[in-house]
Amino acid sequence: MNDMMQTRAARRWIDWAIIATMVVMAIGMLLPFLWLFSMSFRPVSDAYKLPPSFLPPNFDLTNYRQVLASRVPFLEIYLNSVMIAVIVTVGQMVTCTLAAFAFARLHFRGRHTLFFILLIGLMFPAQVTILPIYLGxxxxGLLDKPIGLALMYLTSSFGIFLVRQFMLSQPKALEEAALMDGAGYFKIFWRISLPQLRPALSALGIITFTQTWNYYFQAKVLLSSNESLTLPVAMDVLRGYMASGNLSVVMAAMSMSILPVVVLFLLAQKFVIEGITMSGIKN
Incomplete structure (x- = not known):
């Protein structure tokens, strides 16, 4: 009995140690974001003040007004980023789900070889493929057009892999019964497989949206005019040559730019964790 009580006490202390470590790590990850929001409410004269104060002296919205009144059309750029992220996210959820169903449930010649070739695409960075895309x-006539950036990523090898692995963890009994009853593959996919994919689709959606929202290199190469830029490139423009821009104004623009991603993650984090966890399980 004493040994059991000691074991439970030891486990309890280990649990508390893990929790304390996670709290410290969470605070360390949140501090840059809190500092970002704090800097957006203070004048630039306080940006390099020593010793620095974590909280702004007052919550002044001047920096946010300067962002909207700057030479960079911030609202139009914001809409560009939203449009590109939504199109890419919806496109990948459709194409990746259909391709994953084919690789996970259909039996055709060369399936495994084709899937292996598909995964090889994950090895190549964007810098390798940007030149032929640019020439095409x-x-x-798609240069300097936001829709061109969206068309590049309507599907992805990672998305197909994620959804396929999740589908392999789902039972096949209902699908096989429907197939014996004469249902077609598309009907099986729409009525049986797709409703089970909510965690995987949530994970794919948030990962795709966040990744697309943060595209910098691709947007920098394909987009040039201020009206067609996306937010990451607009931050670079606001920062100015050799970081000569107003730091507080840049922080205000960044604060507005990260809000959609933060809100989306807070709403879908449960499904993201579940989808990524389940995608590694096989029958």
Whole structure:
């Protein structure tokens, strides 16, 4: 009995130690965001003040007004980022789900070889493929157009892999019964498989939206005019040459730019964790 009580006490202390460690790590990760929001409410003269004060002396919205009144059309750029992120997210959720169903449930010749070739695409960074994309877009007249950036990523190897792994963890009994009753593959996908994919689709959606929202290199190469930029490139423009711009104004713009991603993650974090966890389980 004493040994059991000692074991429970030891486990309790280990649990508390883990919790304390996680709290410290969480605070460390949140501090940059809190500092970002704090800097957005203070004048630039306080940006380099020593010793620094964590809380602003007053919550002044001047920096936010300067962002909206700057030479960069911030609201139009904001809409560009929203449009691109939504189109890419919806596109990947459709194409990746259909492709994952084919790889997970359909049996056709060369399936495993084709899937292996698909995964090889994960090894190549964007810098490798940007040149042929740029030349192709130049011929099609899609340069300096936000829709061109969205068309690049309507599907992804990672998305197909994530959803396929999740589907492999789901039972096949209902799908096989429906197939024996004469249902077609599309009907099986729409009525049986798709309703089970909510965690995987939530994970894919938040990952895709966040990744697309933060695209910098691709937007920097394909977009040039201020009206067609996305938020990451707009932050660079606001920062100015050799970081000569108003730091507090840049912080205010960044605060507004990260809000959609933060809100989306807070709403879907449960499904993201579940989807990523389940995608590694197989029958």
């Amino acid at each position: 877009y130049a011929r099609l």
